[in-house]
Amino acid sequence: MPLPFLTADRDAEDLAPATTPDENLPYEDLDRWRRPYRPGPWRVGGSALVLLLASYVLFSALIIALAGSLPGAGICLAVAALMITIAVRLVRVGIWVSPQGLRQLRLVSGTTVAWSDVAAVRTTQQPVRWLGLPRTVQGQALVVDLARGGSLPVVVTDRGGDFLGRPEAFAVAAEAIEDRVAAHRR
Template sequence: MPLPFLTADRTFEAADESALPYDDRERWRRPYRPGPWRVGVAALVLLVASFVLFAAVAIALADSVSSAVAVLVTALVVIAAALRMLRMGVWVSGRGLRHVGFLVTRTVPWSRVVSVRTAQQPVRWLGLPRTVQGQALALVRKDRPAEDTPPLLTTHTLDFLSRPAAFDRAADTVEAWAAECGRGHGRG
Protein backbone atom coordinates (compact mmCIF):
# COMPACT_ATOMS: atom_id res chain seq x y z
CA MET A 1 0.00 0.00 0.00
CA PRO A 2 1.62 3.27 -1.05
CA LEU A 3 1.86 6.00 1.56
CA PRO A 4 2.06 9.26 -0.42
CA PHE A 5 2.87 11.38 2.62
CA LEU A 6 5.94 9.26 3.33
CA THR A 7 7.74 9.87 0.05
CA ALA A 8 8.60 13.06 -1.73
CA ASP A 9 8.10 13.37 -5.42
CA ARG A 10 11.11 11.97 -7.23
CA THR A 11 11.30 14.87 -9.67
CA PHE A 12 12.62 17.13 -6.89
CA GLU A 13 15.76 15.03 -6.76
CA ALA A 14 16.34 14.91 -10.48
CA ALA A 15 18.33 17.67 -12.08
CA ASP A 16 15.60 19.34 -14.09
CA GLU A 17 15.47 22.47 -16.18
CA SER A 18 12.80 24.14 -14.06
CA ALA A 19 12.73 24.35 -10.29
CA LEU A 20 9.02 23.54 -10.26
CA PRO A 21 8.49 20.69 -12.74
CA TYR A 22 4.76 20.23 -11.98
CA ASP A 23 1.71 20.97 -14.04
CA ASP A 24 -0.55 20.78 -10.99
CA ARG A 25 0.98 23.32 -8.64
CA GLU A 26 -2.15 23.53 -6.50
CA ARG A 27 -1.49 20.13 -4.91
CA TRP A 28 0.34 20.23 -1.58
CA ARG A 29 3.64 18.33 -1.68
CA ARG A 30 6.68 17.92 0.52
CA PRO A 31 9.84 18.79 -1.44
CA TYR A 32 11.98 16.25 0.42
CA ARG A 33 11.79 12.78 1.90
CA PRO A 34 11.34 12.27 5.61
CA GLY A 35 14.68 11.46 7.20
CA PRO A 36 15.67 7.99 8.37
CA TRP A 37 15.50 9.09 12.01
CA ARG A 38 11.88 10.23 11.63
CA VAL A 39 10.89 7.04 9.84
CA GLY A 40 12.71 4.90 12.40
CA VAL A 41 11.04 6.59 15.37
CA ALA A 42 7.64 6.27 13.69
CA ALA A 43 8.31 2.58 13.04
CA LEU A 44 9.15 2.02 16.71
CA VAL A 45 5.97 3.84 17.76
CA LEU A 46 3.95 1.65 15.38
CA LEU A 47 5.64 -1.42 16.87
CA VAL A 48 4.49 -0.32 20.32
CA ALA A 49 1.00 0.19 18.89
CA SER A 50 0.97 -3.38 17.60
CA PHE A 51 1.70 -4.67 21.11
CA VAL A 52 -1.07 -2.47 22.51
CA LEU A 53 -3.48 -3.84 19.88
CA PHE A 54 -2.47 -7.38 20.83
CA ALA A 55 -3.14 -6.50 24.47
CA ALA A 56 -6.59 -5.19 23.49
CA VAL A 57 -7.42 -8.51 21.84
CA ALA A 58 -6.17 -10.46 24.88
CA ILE A 59 -8.24 -8.27 27.22
CA ALA A 60 -11.32 -8.67 25.01
CA LEU A 61 -10.91 -12.46 25.11
CA ALA A 62 -10.80 -12.27 28.91
CA ASP A 63 -14.38 -10.89 28.83
CA SER A 64 -13.51 -7.34 29.82
CA VAL A 65 -14.94 -5.46 26.85
CA SER A 66 -14.87 -1.98 28.40
CA SER A 67 -11.16 -2.35 29.25
CA ALA A 68 -10.47 -3.70 25.77
CA VAL A 69 -12.16 -0.67 24.20
CA ALA A 70 -10.03 1.66 26.34
CA VAL A 71 -6.83 -0.13 25.28
CA LEU A 72 -8.00 -0.12 21.64
CA VAL A 73 -8.57 3.64 21.78
CA THR A 74 -5.07 4.03 23.26
CA ALA A 75 -3.62 2.03 20.37
CA LEU A 76 -5.49 4.17 17.84
CA VAL A 77 -4.13 7.34 19.46
CA VAL A 78 -0.59 5.92 19.27
CA ILE A 79 -1.08 5.04 15.58
CA ALA A 80 -2.46 8.52 14.84
CA ALA A 81 0.55 10.07 16.60
CA ALA A 82 2.97 7.99 14.49
CA LEU A 83 1.22 8.99 11.26
CA ARG A 84 1.16 12.65 12.29
CA MET A 85 4.88 12.45 13.03
CA LEU A 86 5.45 11.22 9.47
CA ARG A 87 3.43 14.15 8.07
CA MET A 88 5.44 16.79 9.93
CA GLY A 89 7.55 19.13 7.84
CA VAL A 90 7.26 21.79 5.16
CA TRP A 91 4.74 21.42 2.33
CA VAL A 92 4.47 23.70 -0.69
CA SER A 93 1.93 24.39 -3.40
CA GLY A 94 1.00 27.23 -5.71
CA ARG A 95 -1.20 28.63 -2.95
CA GLY A 96 1.45 28.96 -0.26
CA LEU A 97 3.76 27.33 2.20
CA ARG A 98 2.53 25.01 4.95
CA HIS A 99 4.54 24.17 8.07
CA VAL A 100 3.08 21.03 9.65
CA GLY A 101 3.98 20.51 13.29
CA PHE A 102 2.88 17.73 15.61
CA LEU A 103 -0.07 19.66 17.01
CA VAL A 104 -0.27 22.82 14.88
CA THR A 105 -0.27 23.45 11.13
CA ARG A 106 0.47 26.95 9.84
CA THR A 107 -0.24 27.95 6.25
CA VAL A 108 1.16 31.16 4.79
CA PRO A 109 -0.01 32.31 1.35
CA TRP A 110 2.75 33.36 -1.01
CA SER A 111 1.36 36.90 -1.03
CA ARG A 112 2.46 37.29 2.63
CA VAL A 113 5.95 35.81 2.11
CA VAL A 114 8.72 38.38 1.73
CA SER A 115 11.55 35.86 1.43
CA VAL A 116 12.72 32.38 2.30
CA ARG A 117 16.44 32.09 2.91
CA THR A 118 19.03 29.88 4.56
CA ALA A 119 20.93 31.31 7.53
CA GLN A 120 23.69 30.07 9.82
CA GLN A 121 22.34 30.36 13.38
CA PRO A 122 21.83 28.48 16.64
CA VAL A 123 19.13 25.85 16.09
CA ARG A 124 17.32 23.49 18.41
CA TRP A 125 18.71 19.96 18.43
CA LEU A 126 15.90 17.48 17.65
CA GLY A 127 13.37 20.06 18.84
CA LEU A 128 14.74 19.99 22.38
CA PRO A 129 15.67 23.16 24.32
CA ARG A 130 19.39 22.52 23.70
CA THR A 131 20.75 24.63 20.84
CA VAL A 132 23.68 23.93 18.55
CA GLN A 133 25.19 25.83 15.65
CA GLY A 134 23.56 24.87 12.37
CA GLN A 135 21.68 26.06 9.34
CA ALA A 136 18.04 27.04 9.26
CA LEU A 137 15.61 27.86 6.50
CA ALA A 138 14.00 31.09 7.69
CA LEU A 139 10.69 32.51 6.53
CA VAL A 140 10.31 36.29 6.46
CA ARG A 141 6.67 37.39 6.41
CA LYS A 142 5.09 40.76 5.71
CA ASP A 143 2.83 40.64 8.76
CA ARG A 144 5.35 39.40 11.38
CA PRO A 145 8.87 40.21 12.51
CA ALA A 146 11.45 37.56 11.57
CA GLU A 147 12.22 36.87 15.25
CA ASP A 148 8.64 35.68 15.87
CA THR A 149 8.70 33.08 13.09
CA PRO A 150 10.29 29.71 13.91
CA PRO A 151 12.57 28.24 11.24
CA LEU A 152 10.92 26.04 8.63
CA LEU A 153 13.77 23.51 8.41
CA THR A 154 17.01 23.06 10.31
CA THR A 155 20.02 20.79 9.91
CA HIS A 156 19.38 19.23 13.33
CA THR A 157 15.84 17.85 13.00
CA LEU A 158 14.83 14.22 12.54
CA ASP A 159 14.71 14.77 8.77
CA PHE A 160 18.19 16.21 8.25
CA LEU A 161 20.34 15.07 11.17
CA SER A 162 23.71 14.02 9.68
CA ARG A 163 22.38 14.72 6.15
CA PRO A 164 23.60 18.21 5.16
CA ALA A 165 23.24 17.53 1.43
CA ALA A 166 19.57 16.61 1.90
CA PHE A 167 19.01 19.83 3.86
CA ASP A 168 20.65 21.89 1.11
CA ARG A 169 18.48 20.23 -1.56
CA ALA A 170 15.28 20.75 0.43
CA ALA A 171 16.14 24.36 1.29
CA ASP A 172 16.99 25.15 -2.36
CA THR A 173 13.70 23.63 -3.49
CA VAL A 174 11.59 25.58 -0.97
CA GLU A 175 13.46 28.77 -1.92
CA ALA A 176 12.75 28.05 -5.61
CA TRP A 177 9.05 27.60 -4.85
CA ALA A 178 9.04 30.91 -2.96
CA ALA A 179 10.81 32.71 -5.80
CA GLU A 180 8.59 31.24 -8.52
CA CYS A 181 5.24 31.48 -6.76
CA GLY A 182 6.04 34.86 -5.20
CA ARG A 183 6.52 36.33 -8.67
CA GLY A 184 2.89 35.55 -9.43
CA HIS A 185 1.86 37.93 -6.64
CA GLY A 186 3.59 40.99 -8.06
CA ARG A 187 6.96 40.53 -6.39
CA GLY A 188 10.20 39.82 -8.16
Protein backbone atom coordinates in the same frame (compact mmCIF):
# COMPACT_ATOMS: atom_id res chain seq x y z
CA MET B 1 15.08 -8.14 -17.87
CA PRO B 2 18.31 -6.27 -17.11
CA LEU B 3 18.94 -5.29 -13.51
CA PRO B 4 21.16 -2.21 -13.69
CA PHE B 5 21.60 -1.93 -9.93
CA LEU B 6 23.49 -5.23 -9.87
CA THR B 7 26.34 -3.97 -12.04
CA ALA B 8 28.92 -2.05 -10.04
CA ASP B 9 30.80 -0.52 -12.96
CA ARG B 10 27.98 1.72 -14.25
CA ASP B 11 28.39 5.48 -14.16
CA ALA B 12 26.26 7.69 -11.94
CA GLU B 13 24.64 9.38 -14.93
CA ASP B 14 23.41 5.99 -16.15
CA LEU B 15 21.58 5.50 -12.86
CA ALA B 16 20.03 8.98 -12.80
CA PRO B 17 16.24 9.08 -12.43
CA ALA B 18 14.14 9.39 -15.57
CA THR B 19 12.58 12.65 -14.41
CA THR B 20 14.07 15.54 -12.52
CA PRO B 21 12.39 16.69 -9.27
CA ASP B 22 11.06 19.84 -10.97
CA GLU B 23 9.43 17.93 -13.83
CA ASN B 24 5.75 17.18 -13.44
CA LEU B 25 4.35 13.84 -14.46
CA PRO B 26 1.34 14.03 -16.82
CA TYR B 27 -1.05 12.47 -14.28
CA GLU B 28 -0.02 14.60 -11.30
CA ASP B 29 -2.44 16.98 -9.64
CA LEU B 30 -0.53 20.26 -9.55
CA ASP B 31 -2.93 21.88 -7.08
CA ARG B 32 -2.24 19.51 -4.20
CA TRP B 33 0.09 20.19 -1.29
CA ARG B 34 3.50 18.59 -1.68
CA ARG B 35 6.71 18.51 0.31
CA PRO B 36 9.67 19.64 -1.83
CA TYR B 37 11.96 17.18 -0.01
CA ARG B 38 11.69 13.64 1.25
CA PRO B 39 11.20 12.78 4.92
CA GLY B 40 14.47 11.70 6.49
CA PRO B 41 15.43 8.36 7.98
CA TRP B 42 15.18 9.57 11.59
CA ARG B 43 11.64 10.81 11.05
CA VAL B 44 10.52 7.66 9.26
CA GLY B 45 12.29 5.42 11.79
CA GLY B 46 10.69 7.22 14.74
CA SER B 47 7.28 6.91 13.14
CA ALA B 48 7.86 3.22 12.44
CA LEU B 49 8.85 2.69 16.07
CA VAL B 50 5.65 4.38 17.27
CA LEU B 51 3.63 2.20 14.87
CA LEU B 52 5.39 -0.90 16.21
CA LEU B 53 4.48 0.07 19.76
CA ALA B 54 0.90 0.73 18.62
CA SER B 55 0.71 -2.80 17.22
CA TYR B 56 1.73 -4.19 20.63
CA VAL B 57 -0.95 -2.06 22.31
CA LEU B 58 -3.55 -3.31 19.80
CA PHE B 59 -2.50 -6.89 20.48
CA SER B 60 -2.82 -6.29 24.22
CA ALA B 61 -6.29 -4.80 23.61
CA LEU B 62 -7.26 -8.03 21.86
CA ILE B 63 -5.98 -10.14 24.75
CA ILE B 64 -7.75 -7.95 27.31
CA ALA B 65 -11.00 -8.13 25.30
CA LEU B 66 -10.78 -11.91 25.08
CA ALA B 67 -10.19 -12.03 28.84
CA GLY B 68 -13.52 -10.26 29.31
CA SER B 69 -12.54 -6.73 30.37
CA LEU B 70 -14.08 -4.55 27.67
CA PRO B 71 -13.39 -1.18 29.37
CA GLY B 72 -9.68 -2.04 29.60
CA ALA B 73 -9.67 -3.13 25.95
CA GLY B 74 -11.37 0.14 24.99
CA ILE B 75 -8.70 2.14 26.79
CA CYS B 76 -5.95 0.17 25.01
CA LEU B 77 -7.72 0.70 21.70
CA ALA B 78 -7.92 4.47 22.31
CA VAL B 79 -4.22 4.60 23.25
CA ALA B 80 -3.32 2.67 20.07
CA ALA B 81 -5.43 5.03 17.93
CA LEU B 82 -3.65 8.01 19.52
CA MET B 83 -0.25 6.41 18.83
CA ILE B 84 -1.16 5.78 15.18
CA THR B 85 -2.32 9.39 14.82
CA ILE B 86 0.95 10.64 16.31
CA ALA B 87 2.98 8.42 13.95
CA VAL B 88 1.16 9.79 10.90
CA ARG B 89 1.54 13.38 12.10
CA LEU B 90 5.23 12.77 12.82
CA VAL B 91 5.85 11.84 9.19
CA ARG B 92 3.92 14.89 7.94
CA VAL B 93 5.93 17.48 9.97
CA GLY B 94 7.73 19.97 7.72
CA ILE B 95 7.12 22.53 5.01
CA TRP B 96 4.61 21.85 2.23
CA VAL B 97 4.01 24.02 -0.86
CA SER B 98 1.22 24.41 -3.40
CA PRO B 99 0.06 27.12 -5.80
CA GLN B 100 -2.02 28.56 -2.92
CA GLY B 101 0.93 29.14 -0.59
CA LEU B 102 3.27 27.63 1.97
CA ARG B 103 2.11 25.35 4.79
CA GLN B 104 4.23 24.64 7.83
CA LEU B 105 3.10 21.59 9.79
CA ARG B 106 4.18 20.80 13.33
CA LEU B 107 3.21 17.76 15.41
CA VAL B 108 -0.04 19.20 16.79
CA SER B 109 -0.60 22.34 14.74
CA GLY B 110 0.04 23.95 11.40
CA THR B 111 0.19 27.32 9.70
CA THR B 112 -0.77 28.15 6.13
CA VAL B 113 0.51 31.35 4.55
CA ALA B 114 -0.42 32.69 1.11
CA TRP B 115 2.45 33.44 -1.25
CA SER B 116 1.71 37.15 -1.03
CA ASP B 117 2.34 37.03 2.73
CA VAL B 118 5.77 35.37 2.44
CA ALA B 119 8.55 37.97 2.34
CA ALA B 120 11.53 35.59 2.15
CA VAL B 121 12.81 32.14 3.00
CA ARG B 122 16.40 31.96 4.19
CA THR B 123 18.79 29.72 6.08
CA THR B 124 20.42 31.04 9.23
CA GLN B 125 23.02 29.76 11.66
CA GLN B 126 21.39 29.63 15.10
CA PRO B 127 20.77 27.33 18.07
CA VAL B 128 18.32 24.63 16.94
CA ARG B 129 16.66 21.70 18.64
CA TRP B 130 18.36 18.35 18.17
CA LEU B 131 15.76 15.86 16.77
CA GLY B 132 13.03 18.07 18.20
CA LEU B 133 14.16 17.43 21.78
CA PRO B 134 14.63 20.25 24.32
CA ARG B 135 18.43 20.12 23.93
CA THR B 136 19.72 22.79 21.54
CA VAL B 137 22.87 22.69 19.43
CA GLN B 138 24.36 25.09 16.91
CA GLY B 139 22.98 24.41 13.44
CA GLN B 140 21.22 25.80 10.40
CA ALA B 141 17.52 26.57 10.29
CA LEU B 142 15.16 27.39 7.45
CA VAL B 143 13.38 30.59 8.46
CA VAL B 144 10.20 31.83 6.74
CA ASP B 145 9.93 35.63 7.02
CA LEU B 146 6.46 37.10 6.73
CA ALA B 147 5.57 40.30 4.85
CA ARG B 148 3.72 41.73 7.87
CA GLY B 149 6.85 41.27 10.03
CA GLY B 150 8.11 38.42 12.13
CA SER B 151 8.63 34.86 11.02
CA LEU B 152 7.08 31.43 11.36
CA PRO B 153 8.39 29.08 14.07
CA VAL B 154 11.35 27.06 12.82
CA VAL B 155 10.43 23.52 11.78
CA VAL B 156 13.11 22.52 9.26
CA THR B 157 16.68 22.36 10.59
CA ASP B 158 19.80 20.45 9.71
CA ARG B 159 19.61 18.75 13.13
CA GLY B 160 15.97 17.67 12.76
CA GLY B 161 14.54 14.27 11.88
CA ASP B 162 14.78 14.90 8.15
CA PHE B 163 18.38 16.04 7.80
CA LEU B 164 20.42 14.87 10.81
CA GLY B 165 23.77 13.71 9.45
CA ARG B 166 22.86 14.77 5.89
CA PRO B 167 23.96 18.41 5.43
CA GLU B 168 23.91 18.10 1.62
CA ALA B 169 20.26 17.06 1.70
CA PHE B 170 19.42 20.05 3.91
CA ALA B 171 21.14 22.42 1.47
CA VAL B 172 19.25 20.89 -1.49
CA ALA B 173 15.90 21.06 0.35
CA ALA B 174 16.46 24.66 1.48
CA GLU B 175 17.34 25.66 -2.08
CA ALA B 176 14.25 23.86 -3.44
CA ILE B 177 11.98 25.68 -0.99
CA GLU B 178 13.66 29.03 -1.75
CA ASP B 179 13.20 28.37 -5.49
CA ARG B 180 9.51 27.57 -4.99
CA VAL B 181 9.02 30.79 -3.03
CA ALA B 182 10.84 32.79 -5.71
CA ALA B 183 8.78 31.15 -8.49
CA HIS B 184 5.45 31.86 -6.79
CA ARG B 185 6.37 35.40 -5.77
CA ARG B 186 6.78 36.51 -9.42
